[in-house]
Amino acid sequence: MAEKYDLIVLGSGPGGYVAAIRGAQLGLKVAIVERELLGGICLNWGCIPTKALLRSAEILHYAQHAKDYGLKIAGEIEADLEAVVKRSRGVAAQLNKGVTGLMKKNKIAVHMGEGKLTGPTSLTVKGEKGEEKLEAKHIIVATGARARDLPFAKADGKRIWTYRHAMTPKEMPKKLLVIGSGAIGIEFASFYNDMGCEVTVVEMLDRIVPVEDKDVSAFLQKSLTKQGIKVMTGAGVEELKADAKGVRAKIKDAKGNVDESEFSHCIVAIGIVPNTEDIGLEKLAEMEKGFIQIDPYGRTKSKGLWAIGDCTPGPWLAHKASHEGVTAAEAIAQELGNKDVHPHPLDRNNIPGCTYCHPQIASVGMTEAQAKEAGYDVKAGTFPFIGNGKAIALGEAEGFTKTVFDAKTGELLGAHMVGAEVTEMIQGFVIGKTLETTEAELMQSVFPHPTISESMHESVLASYGRVIHI
Structure with missing residues (x-):
């Protein structure tokens, strides 16, 4: 029974x-x-x-x-x-x-x-x-x-990895190929690069972390390149063969040139x-x-x-x-009869995204491009961490906060951040969006000093031509 x-x-x-x-x-x-x-x-x-x-x-x-x-x-x-x-x-x-x-x-x-x-x-x-x-x-x-496998090269756990294999490696990769630059691919690229591995990231679209604002993508690519990661955008892996010694990959670059390279390991991060x-x-x-x-x-x-x-x-x-x-x-x-509970449908526009690479990425809502495509008259402002005292004191002056508003109503349409601890700060903007805040409330809010979160306030001010510290 x-x-x-x-x-x-x-x-x-x-x-x-x-x-x-x-x-x-x-x-x-x-x-x-x-x-x-x-x-x-x-x-x-x-x-x-x-x-x-x-x-x-x-x-x-x-x-x-x-x-x-x-x-x-x-x-x-x-x-x-x-x-x-x-x-x-x-x-x-x-x-x-x-x-x-x-x-x-x-x-x-x-x-x-x-x-x-x-x-x-x-x-x-x-x-x-x-x-x-x-x-x-x-x-x-x-x-x-x-994890989604490559149709022509399934993960074997030895040389070709998914995220599960990458979390319990039996040996440190010497030369690592990461296919895909979404959150999973970029986080592992960042991890293994910091651990001393030579890393190459291949992304088929024209920029890395393509769901993020273009300014964030450009900043992150510059930062990762500076850290020693080779980033290839508009590129694709056309062939991948693994043996006991490593992985051979044929990679077509953005100009259409095909080059064969050797790697010790490969992480496939092309979706789910x-x-x-x-x-x-x-x-x-x-x-x-x-x-x-x-x-x-x-x-x-x-x-x-x-x-x-x-x-x-x-x-x-x-x-x-x-x-x-x-x-x-x-x-x-x-x-089932409970009259005291009142469920609310999920608003997908208010779901934050976080990527824990170095530097971190966090965002919520529309990118500037998405807002314009949706027909909004946009006001957008950016504040760099180099103008933030706490970021400088921490030795983490790389990064920025960007906010996007509806110029007609002042509605906060989106917020995009890259830099130290931004995954902890994005929730402030998430609450703001959930409460349907406008630039007025954000400008009138008092942000504690010295904190990196002050960059959030300054980005709102920058959107309306009132920025203080740059």
Whole structure:
């Protein structure tokens, strides 16, 4: 006989486990189904362990530049790759235990194994307990996504890597090819460059981090080049062959010239594929390129079946998945009779993006070009970190903050930042956009001194010809 719940969540990543917790908080009987590790890719193989790696690289960078801060470090500074990876895996393990504890705290039943839908509100789980049959009034699919392979050269974990292989390398690459310059590709390029590897980045579009504002892309490319990374835009890898010694790549550059180069390893970071095959979705949900189509609350075309996170349309970000999880859980509770919960649909224009390379990138809303294409009369302003006292004191004067406004209404349309700690500061603009702020409120806000966040204030002033410190 099938076990019955109010809500079953298929997948325990940052969307799934958050949805389960919110459902439990609202009084629902909740179960979660996970085939591998609680916390999903983000906690175990993505967001968090990569940041641990990048933190080690950052410390190494500062140690190697101690002279710039008036310090002397005796002896040679070098990276212990095994220890760096061990620290990263330890961070992931700690968080995995944390999610396990949260499941117990919220009385959420955990079923470990492969889940497959048998209907919009039923599924089977094949795992440690054999085959289980589960039923619920509602099911949320939160199965996430995986790295996309090159069609002519699939990752082998030895010479051709995905992000998972790049996080647990058995040896330090000597010469690394990174294909793709989105967040994942650029973060690993930055990490391995700081660790002493020779890095080449190949991007098929005309600029790196192409979803960002053009000014950010140009600044980052200049900075990465200065750090020793070779950046090739408008270029493509036409052939990739791996053997025991390394990787040979035929790369066509922006001028159409094809050159064959040798590398010790290659990271493929050309996007993701949703994990939506073979889980029973064929007749239950509308699909587009493998992604489950949903309404603003997470509903699919089948009553009782919902979807969130990376298996749904982008942006494919952990915090977007978590927010969707809360929204879906609240909408489900409302449908089940809870009159005290009032879910709000997700506004994709207010989702921030962060890339943790060196220097960091953060943004929210429209780029200047997007705003103009949308028909806005735009006011935009930029403030460089070289005019910010805290940035200079930190020795991090590279970077800027840029804001984009509707000239007619003063609405904040977008904000774009590159430099030290901008991933921590972007939330100020996110809150501003969520509150539908205008330039007037931002100008009248008092920013603490000395902080890098003062550049946020100055960029708003610059948009209206009132900048102070440049």
